[in-house]
Amino acid sequence: GNSVTQMEGPVTLSEEAFLTINCTYTATGYPSLFWYVQYPGEGLQLLLKATKADDKGSNKGFEATYRKETTSFHLEKGSVQVSDSAVYFCALSGTGNNRKLIWGLGTSLAVNP
């Protein structure tokens, strides 16, 4: 079945460092891919998405490219800020009527000043 694997955390970076959080997936068909972010004490919110191969999703300085050949959707940001400290979840769309997403386990990011 479909699955998502993302790198384990926690990831600790200094402000202005480059961020990569790896995400790979296994899926049949052509799922959409998502990154959600969970700030402390809050629910998850959509960060970016890509709906087909070679699409690049971007938002708030974060980017991820849907790579079908490597089945990957790695999240990157060129210069992280303290306010980016959060848990990041990679997900792919399910099939059928249930709009359930298949989730990665989440990667915690801490950015130090």
Next chain:
Amino acid sequence: EAQVTQNPRYLITVTGKKLTVTCSQNMNHEYMSWYRQDPGLGLRQIYYSMNVEVTDKGDVPEGYKVSRKEKRNFPLILESPSPNQTSLYFCASSTTTGGYSPLHFGNGTRLTVT
């Protein structure tokens, strides 16, 4: 403001005492869903609803009930809570039109069952 509202934010209860966690959305979304979040296990879907009076099981429905009598509300009911239901719960909603729409999440309910 468009939002999903869950109540309560924190709940401590004892084994066997029935409880309800409420969820309400003001975006006229057809789809609503409940998740639980546990360390090392990520997010797991409990139940979902495609529209009023239409509900179905997710991955971990045992010990939970839901109802969808109105479009905006989707309460989660634990008839006889047990300690293994101690978790962080999230309600989410989305529209079902216009392709795959993002989920909007509530801020969570942290439940402790002793």
